[in-house]
Amino acid sequence: MTELQLDKRMKCIADCVPDGAILADIGTDHGKLPVYLAMKGRIKRAVAADINEMPLQKAVNNIKKHGLTDVIETCLTDGLKGIEKFTPDCVVIAGMGGELIEQILEESTLPKGGVKYVLQPMTKEDSLSRYLCKNGYVITDEHIVFEGKLYRIICAEYTGEITQMTESMHYLGRKNIEKGGEMLIALTEKVLERTEVKVAGRRMAGLDVTEEKALLAELQEIKFRHFEKKEGETL
Ligand SMILES: C[S@@+](CC[C@H](N)C(=O)[O-])C[C@H]1O[C@@H](n2cnc3c(N)ncnc32)[C@H](O)[C@@H]1O
Structure with a gap:
């Protein structure tokens, strides 16, 4: 099997996925993330999901190429709709606009609790942070990665608690401010x-x-x- 290389953004996202996770990668495109994690033996199983047939086909090909069809299933769906049947305990939504990520969370049919969310918005990071805080998601960790541009990666869990944050925290990430650097x-x-x-x-x-x-x-x-x-x- 050829070793898959991830760029810094994807590597940071992969590092946020807990060992032994049942992963749902929403908007998987090429399916690189679940393939990488499965090749490393880092996940129990995964579903690679996408709303569009063409990217999902790329993921199907990639999964077959690496002999991982027994570990990674694929699903053609809008966001998290119908994803509950795969019983994921970690959901990654990366490489999409912040408002689309909010919409996917809002329209999700997956029970919210007991799931680690790893979110990487391409835009409107502050808006996504406000959405999470207002809607019962607690931000448990955050990262900033430079890969041609600066990316924010947000880890969150649903507890139902409403969190208060200052505006600068929404723009930069409270955890990022605590860490500095x-x-x-x-x-x-x-x-x-x-x-x-x-x-x-x-x-x-x-x-x-x-x-x-x-x-x-x-x-x-x-x-x-x-x-x-x-x-x-x-x-
Ligand atoms: C730019 S790619 C990101 C790929 C990968 N997640 C990454 O971070 O590199 C965005 C992918 O999200 C998919 N997508 C867009 N809207 C979606 C939705 N509502 N539900 C699922 N997938 C969606 C697109 O088809 C595309 O494959």
Whole structure:
């Protein structure tokens, strides 16, 4: 069997999947993630699911090529609809827009409890974070990965508890802020830049910028605090 190489983003997602998991990879496309994990003996079994036939066929071919048809099933479905029959205890939804991930969670027919969710939004990370906090999902861990651009990976579980977070936490990730490090500084700078552009645009349009200015202040404080920490460490 040929060794499958994952890029940093996918490797980080794979590392979030617990050993022995029953995995549902939603929007699997090529099916690389379940194939990699099955080849490593890291999962009990998996379902590779996609809404579109063409990508799912790529996954089918990949699974066959690696002789993994007894470990990985495939499913043509929209999001998590009908996925309960595979009884997954870990769900990965990666490489899709944050709003689509919210919609998939909202329309899920899978019992919410007892499942680890590993989510990697391509856009609207703050919106997904707000959705999770408002809808009873607790964010248990988070990562920032640089692979050509910065990606956020969010691990969450459903407990029914509503979590309160500041706006900067939604944009950067509370766990990421706790961990600190260079990736956090890079993400903070990116969000700062984007927010500054937004403030300028809203000012030009004569719109209120109170919320954006409050976010800028939070972000600047985080950047300053973590820069200071980093400088202290290198002295
Ligand atoms: C950009 S690929 C991401 C592939 C892989 N998960 C990754 O992170 O590299 C997005 C995949 O999601 C699939 N997709 C889009 N909407 C979906 C939905 N509602 N349910 C399941 N799959 C969906 C697309 O067909 C496509 O194969």
